[in-house]
Amino acid sequence: MTDPVRVRIAVDAMGAEAAPRVEVEGALAALSSPEIDVVLVGDHERVRRVLDELGSGVPAERMQVRHAAEVVGMDEAPTSAFRQKKASSMRVCFELAQRGEVDAVVSAGNSGAMMAGALLVLGRIAGVERPAIVTTFPTQTGQCALLDMGANVDVRPTVLAQFSVLGAGYARLLHRKARPRVGLLSNGAEEHKGTALTREAHQLLTRAGTSGRPAGFAYLGYVEGRDIFRGQVDVVVTDGFTGNVVLKSCEGLVEWLSHAIREEVEQGSVLEKLGALLMRPALRRFRRRSDHAETGGAPLVGVDGVVLICHGSSDARAIKNGVLAAGELVRAQLRQETARAVAEHAYLWREDAPADGAGGAA
Amino acid sequence: MTDPVRVRIAVDAMGAEAAPRVEVEGALAALSSPEIDVVLVGDHERVRRVLDELGSGVPAERMQVRHAAEVVGMDEAPTSAFRQKKASSMRVCFELAQRGEVDAVVSAGNSGAMMAGALLVLGRIAGVERPAIVTTFPTQTGQCALLDMGANVDVRPTVLAQFSVLGAGYARLLHRKARPRVGLLSNGAEEHKGTALTREAHQLLTRAGTSGRPAGFAYLGYVEGRDIFRGQVDVVVTDGFTGNVVLKSCEGLVEWLSHAIREEVEQGSVLEKLGALLMRPALRRFRRRSDHAETGGAPLVGVDGVVLICHGSSDARAIKNGVLAAGELVRAQLRQETARAVAEHAYLWREDAPADGAGGAA
Numbered sequence: 145m146t147d148p149v150r151v152r153i154a155v156d157a158m159g160a161e162a163a164p165r166v167e168v169e170g171a172l173a174a175l176s177s178p179e180i181d182v183v184l185v186g187d188h189e190r191v192r193r194v195l196d197e198l199g200s201g202v203p204a205e206r207m208q209v210r211h212a213a214e215v216v217g218m219d220e221a222p223t224s225a226f227r228q229k230k231a232s233s234m235r236v237c238f239e240l241a242q243r244g245e246v247d248a249v250v251s252a253g254n255s256g257a258m259m260a261g262a263l264l265v266l267g268r269i270a271g272v273e274r275p276a277i278v279t280t281f282p283t284q285t286g287q288c289a290l291l292d293m294g295a296n297v298d299v300r301p302t303v304l305a306q307f308s309v310l311g312a313g314y315a316r317l318l319h320r321k322a323r324p325r326v327g328l329l330s331n332g333a334e335e336h337k338g339t340a341l342t343r344e345a346h347q348l349l350t351r352a353g354t355s356g357r358p359a360g361f362a363y364l365g366y367v368e369g370r371d372i373f374r375g376q377v378d379v380v381v382t383d384g385f386t387g388n389v390v391l392k393s394c395e396g397l398v399e400w401l402s403h404a405i406r407e408e409v410e411q412g413s414v415l416e417k418l419g420a421l422l423m424r425p426a427l428r429r430f431r432r433r434s435d436h437a438e439t440g441g442a443p444l445v446g447v448d449g450v451v452l453i454c455h456g457s458s459d460a461r462a463i464k465n466g467v468l469a470a471g472e473l474v475r476a477q478l479r480q481e482t483a484r485a486v487a488e489h490a491y492l493w494r495e496d497a498p499a500d501g502a503g504g505a506a
Numbered sequence: 507m508t509d510p511v512r513v514r515i516a517v518d519a520m521g522a523e524a525a526p527r528v529e530v531e532g533a534l535a536a537l538s539s540p541e542i543d544v545v546l547v548g549d550h551e552r553v554r555r556v557l558d559e560l561g562s563g564v565p566a567e568r569m570q571v572r573h574a575a576e577v578v579g580m581d582e583a584p585t586s587a588f589r590q591k592k593a594s595s596m597r598v599c600f601e602l603a604q605r606g607e608v609d610a611v612v613s614a615g616n617s618g619a620m621m622a623g624a625l626l627v628l629g630r631i632a633g634v635e636r637p638a639i640v641t642t643f644p645t646q647t648g649q650c651a652l653l654d655m656g657a658n659v660d661v662r663p664t665v666l667a668q669f670s671v672l673g674a675g676y677a678r679l680l681h682r683k684a685r686p687r688v689g690l691l692s693n694g695a696e697e698h699k700g701t702a703l704t705r706e707a708h709q710l711l712t713r714a715g716t717s718g719r720p721a722g723f724a725y726l727g728y729v730e731g732r733d734i735f736r737g738q739v740d741v742v743v744t745d746g747f748t749g750n751v752v753l754k755s756c757e758g759l760v761e762w763l764s765h766a767i768r769e770e771v772e773q774g775s776v777l778e779k780l781g782a783l784l785m786r787p788a789l790r791r792f793r794r795r796s797d798h799a800e801t802g803g804a805p806l807v808g809v810d811g812v813v814l815i816c817h818g819s820s821d822a823r824a825i826k827n828g829v830l831a832a833g834e835l836v837r838a839q840l841r842q843e844t845a846r847a848v849a850e851h852a853y854l855w856r857e858d859a860p861a862d863g864a865g866g867a868a
Contacts, residue, residue: 221698284765294693297701331656331750336583339659339747369754373762385701386748388693392731393752394759400735401763403646408788419784426770426778 150179151471154237154246157186158215159253160458167252168194170463175206180471183208183246186215186233212236215253218456222256226264234258238265241449248450248470250441252458258451259295259444266449269479271486273303275446276384277453278314279391285375289315289324293442294388301344302493304328304381308349309489310445310482311379312361317476318443318469321378323360327367329382329390337366341383348492358488440465443473445482450474512541513833516599516608519548520577521615522820529614530556532825537568542833545608547572548595574598577615580818584618588626596620600627603811610812610832612803614820620813621657621806628811631841633848635665637808638746639815640676641753647737651677651686655804656750663706664855666690666743670711671851672807672844673741674723679838680805680831683740685722689729691744691752699728703745710854720850802827805835807844812836 155171157164164186171182172195184191188211199207212233216225226235237249238261251258259275268275276292291311296303308326315324328346330338338346346365353359367377369390382390409420440462441454452470454462517533519526526548533544534557546553550573561569574595578587588597599611600623613620621637630637638654653673658665670688677686690708692700700708708727715721729739731752744752771782802824803816814832816824 219696282762282766284762297693297699329751331659331747331754334581337659342747368758369751369756370758370761372755373758382751385693385704386751389691389731389744389748390751390755392693393734393756394731396730396732396735397756397759398763399732400644400646401760404644405788409785412788415784416788419781419786420788422777422781423771423785424781426767426774426782 150181151248151474152181152183152246153248153250153467153470153474154183154185154210154240155463155467156233156237156249156251156253157184157191158212158233159251159456160454160463161218161252161456162459163252164191165194166458166460167191167463169198169460170458171207171467172199172202173460173464174467174471175202177468177471179475180467181206181208182467183210183240185210185212185236185240187212210236210240216257218254220254220257222254223260225254226257226260234261235265238262238449241451242266247474248452250452250454250463250466250470252441252454252456252463252466255294255453258453262444262447262449262451266447266451269446269448269483269486271490272306272310272446274299274306275444276307276310277387277442277444278311279387279442280319281372281394283373283375287319288372288375288378288380289319290329290372290380290382290387290390291445292382292384292387293391294384295444296384298385299341299383301341301348304341304345304383305348305493306446306486307381308352308361308363308379309485309492311381313482313485314443314445314478315378316360317478317481318472319378323362324378325364325376326361326379326381327364327371327377329372329380329386330366330368333366333368335366342366345381351492352489357491360485360488440467440469443469443478445478446486448479448483450478512543513610513836514543514545514608515610515612515829515832515836516545516547516572516602517825517829518595518599518611518613518615519546519553520574520595521613521818522816522825523580523614523818524821525614526553527556528820528822529825531560531822532820533569533829534561534564535822535826536829536833537564539830539833541837542829543568543570544829545570545572545602547574547598547602548577549574572598572602578619580616582616582619584616585622587616588619588622596623597627600624600811603813604628609836610814612814612816612825612828612832614803614816614818614825614828617656617815620815624806624809624811624813628809628813631808631810631845631848633852634668634672634808636661636668637806638669638672639749639804639806640673641749641804642681643734643756645735645737649681650734650737650740650742651681652691652734652742652744652749652752653807654744654746654749655753656746657806658746660747661703661745663703663710666703666707666745667710667855668808668848669743670714670723670725670741671847671854673743675844675847676805676807676840677740678722679840679843680834681740685724686740687726687738688723688741688743689726689733689739691734691742691748692728692730695728695730697728704728707743713854714851719853722847722850802829802831805831805840807840808848810841810845812840
């Protein structure tokens with residue numbers, strides 16, 4: 145284990161589309177946080193070249209480079225690529241974490257391979273069937289954590305119950321919500337809505353906090369797509385198929401909106417064009433609020449370690465924010481807090497816990 | 507059957523939140539189309555009162571009022587409410603259609619009850635397991651039809667294959683795409699992505715057009731959430747759970763965006779405020795492009811009739827556009843064309859059709 149007041153983070157230098165430049169630049173920028181040290185993992189020569197160009201004067205103990213001869217490609221089949229490429233930058237990162245030489249792993253590489261690697265090398269927290277990827281959405285009053293964003297496509301009801309605990313833990317530590325409000329994503333708020341999967345998960349989750357048992361979150365029941373943005377719920381739980389489709393639909397909509405507004409302004413009057421020009425600073429501030437580079441990637445929760453997955457198209461700012469977010473999760477003890485929360489809430493999905501609390505502790 | 511060159515449409519006058527005013531006003535506005543006649547169905551006295559106020563001088567043959575003593579409420583359990591309320595305005599509409607006294611039904615009421623009513627009174631087109639609700643999204647180059655938007659939550663692969671045929675028929679008739687490009691919504695474009703459901707549906711759909719068999723659409727394979735808006739696909743097929751979540755997430759995002767931009771402008775400089783003022787006409791044109799009142803509701807495809815479901819919050823313009831869209835679908839012979847297309851593509855989901863086309867017609 146590293147020095148308890150310092151945090152050391154392995155950054156996969158070969159993950160992003162613009163690797164290794166954005167990783168080196170982002171990692172250097174993250175060193176502005178005085179408690180963070182970085183280990184850059186990747187092709188030694190290519191990383192060194194960028195580092196020599198950008199990083200003169202960085203003390204060696206704060207920024208190491210570890211060679212890795214292979215790279216897991218974006219289009220490779222995740223599990224087999226991770227297994228076969230023993231010398232991949234991604235795998236070396238996880239092995240550093242597994243040996244306790246770093247406290248967290250950050251990569252903008254193949255997210256399926258990240259999931260596979262975390263499972264194979266770090267393993268799951270006891271009691272967790274499947275880890276999940278969390279994404280943060282902006283809301284009218286702050287932030288909402290949505291999980292799973294694509295790691296698990298076909299899940300069981302017990303997995304959704306576990307996601308509630310994982311998501312609530314994350315919102316508590318990173319979004320500073322003392323008792324997060326958790327909702328289950330559905331096609332309507334009424335109990336008869338949803339799929340067979342969500343109805344069973346709902347049954348499990350309604351047991352949260354009953355019979356005096358601990359619940360680190362408030363379960364709201366079903367929520368709808370629009371509730372993600374309204375600020376009335378802190379954590380929205382769904383399977384990885386639905387979560388991924390929601391995330392990408394929202395990205396597509398934002399893309400279309402900017403396109404359509406630009407088109408209207410271009411076809412508009414001189415005054416409209418002037419108006420657009422004057423409004424630019426407001427639009428820039430707005431974009432910053434909704435930009436995912438600002439939030440610094442998506443954590444993988446439920447694995448026995450701190451793992452952050454950045455977007456393949458990350459720039460240096462996104463990598464920097466990813467490293468800083470990973471540092472925050474290490475300091476907040478995400479791993480230990482998650483293990484504690486999962487153990488405490490096991491009554492939600494364990495067969496041997498009484499369904500109605502009749503035999504409970506109360 | 508009514509006069510073949512004229513179209514008569516039953517409008518449920520009691521469906522919308524602001525019923526019956528918006529229905530009466532919208533129906534009157536739709537009479538500007540000279541081939542359309544309307545039958546308003548609802549509480550005779552309440553409808554008459556609004557009609558007397560707004561509709562002086564409308565010839566009786568173009569606008570009839572049919573009394574219905576009951577209303578299906580928005581929060582009622584769809585099927586039982588529809589079954590029990592024999593005198594509901596919604597049920598009377600469907601019975602008029604079933605007897606051939608009208609060519610189409612338009613309602614802004616309980617959409618689950620609309621689905622139940624269409625199934626019970628009109629029935630399905632032969633070969634269709636489940637009807638679907640279609641919603642039109644704006645794209646960078648035109649429009650994209652997404653189905654199902656919430657009518658069917660747990661579906662089988664064969665149902666998704668049928669949705670492709672239903673959606674393609676709709677896009678051909680209403681969006682004037684000669685050979686619509688159809689995609690299956692998934693969490694990634696690669697074949698190994700998706701759920702057990704989408705993978706099986708994908709297998710069925712790859713048979714489209716093979717061995718010289720007819721295919722009224724081009725099957726593109728998996729598409730992602732962002733593709734809905736990019737203009738490269740005309741019809742996106744998914745189950746009603748995912749479709750509903752996508753639609754409502756997009757609504758929530760647009761709500762948040764307007765809120766956030768307003769906030770940024772309010773907190774901004776005088777110049778930014780002036781800019782926002784000057785840009786208003788462009789924003790208004792933009793809103794019109796993305797406004798669902800403009801598209802006039804969502805058709806229910808796969809039932810043996812023309813049925814259009816409007817949003818509960820519809821205003822008179824939305825009802826008017828719903829009536830006009832229903833008229834267009836009647837004139838384009840949606841019902842007959844759908845029946846033909848379903849029969850022609852039955853090889854996609856029928857067990858007795860050869861999987862690889864080896865015994866096919868080619």
